[in-house]
Amino acid sequence: MADSAFFCPLSHEGVLAVRGADAAKFLQGQLTCNLNYLNDTHASLGARCTQKGRMQSSFRIVLQGDGVLLAMASELLEPQLADLKKYAVFSKSKLTDESAAWARFGLADADQALASLGLELPAETDSVARHEELLAIRVSPGRAELWGPAAQADTLRSQLAATLAEGDLNAWLLGQIRAGLGQVMAQTRELFIPQMLNLQAVGGVSFKKGCYTGQEIVARMQYLGKLKRRLYRLSLDGTALPEPGTPLFAPSHTSAIGEVVIAARADEGIELLAVLQAEAADSGDVHLGTLEGPGLMLLDLPYRLDRDREIQR
Numbered sequence: 001m002a003d004s005a006f007f008c009p010l011s012h013e014g015v016l017a018v019r020g021a022d023a024a025k026f027l028q029g030q031l032t033c034n035l036n037y038l039n040d041t042h043a044s045l046g047a048r049c050t051q052k053g054r055m056q057s058s059f060r061i062v063l064q065g066d067g068v069l070l071a072m073a074s075e076l077l078e079p080q081l082a083d084l085k086k087y088a089v090f091s092k093s094k095l096t097d098e099s100a101a102w103a104r105f106g107l108a109d110a111d112q113a114l115a116s117l118g119l120e121l122p123a124e125t126d127s128v129a130r131h132e133e134l135l136a137i138r139v140s141p142g143r144a145e146l147w148g149p150a151a152q153a154d155t156l157r158s159q160l161a162a163t164l165a166e167g168d169l170n171a172w173l174l175g176q177i178r179a180g181l182g183q184v185m186a187q188t189r190e191l192f193i194p195q196m197l198n199l200q201a202v203g204g205v206s207f208k209k210g211c212y213t214g215q216e217i218v219a220r221m222q223y224l225g226k227l228k229r230r231l232y233r234l235s236l237d238g239t240a241l242p243e244p245g246t247p248l249f250a251p252s253h254t255s256a257i258g259e260v261v262i263a264a265r266a267d268e269g270i271e272l273l274a275v276l277q278a279e280a281a282d283s284g285d286v287h288l289g290t291l292e293g294p295g296l297m298l299l300d301l302p303y304r305l306d307r308d309r310e311i312q313r
Helices: 023-028 076-086 111-116 150-161 169-178 215-223 277-285
Strands: 007-008 014-020 044-049 055-064 067-073 094-097 102-108 129-131 134-140 143-149 229-236 247-249 256-265 270-277 286-288 295-299
Touching: 007 169, 014 076, 014 102, 014 143, 014 286, 023 067, 044 076, 044 270, 055 076, 055 134, 055 270, 067 094, 067 229, 067 256, 102 150, 111 143, 111 150, 134 169, 143 150, 215 247, 229 256, 229 277, 270 277, 270 295, 277 286
Parallel strands: none
Antiparallel strands: 007 102, 014 067, 014 094, 044 055, 055 067, 102 143, 129 134, 134 143, 229 270, 229 295, 247 286, 256 270, 286 295
């Protein structure tokens, strides 16, 4: 299914809205991404970090109306909302949970279906197309999100079903894994710094924007540190999906050398993204859960890490 055209509801995520005259200014000092890069035709990935640079959430952010919308794992929305509100008290911005206001669908190889809705979406990742109350975001090559008012959910679903097969969330997550896009889940909250999820390689970290919460740690890692743990794509035999945060082990180490980020079933076995110690990953001998657990095989990511290019953002 991940290799054919389909659509599915994005039921695993919620939408945090930040609206008002100071919305962008407020968030510029809170998030890893550069709000100045957002416009009506461009969205971004991003993260909100603690002072120690650990990610409380990761999200896709897009301009809408008098503010911005952030789509993130549903379980993270309430704690993230509570944390951000502590810093917004002196800002002319209002933070709310708008999950119930939006119908969101993931689409694979479905540009014609988007065009039938009046959305001519460019191929470039993070591009945005808008038509009336609808918007579409290119999240990776061949994959897009469709957003519309919740009141239009049934109509949009029927329109999509007229030309596309309806897939399941697993198929969507498999495409995300193959695109190398990690995501913070409830089980991995405050576990990773952005570079551990390769967020700087996919446009989710700006090193030119100035200060934000956790910026000192993130910048120091990029300019002075040697990244010892980063995101890898792997495969695993079997059908039982490992949960985010499941530890990984290698014979060369006495303790865990990484954690599962997200996983999905493929045609044969399971594919997943995991944060691993580079040294252990290079050994090619990685096991799930325990040293005696199932072995994993490294797969390629569709991008490469390039420090010089990354710091230009």
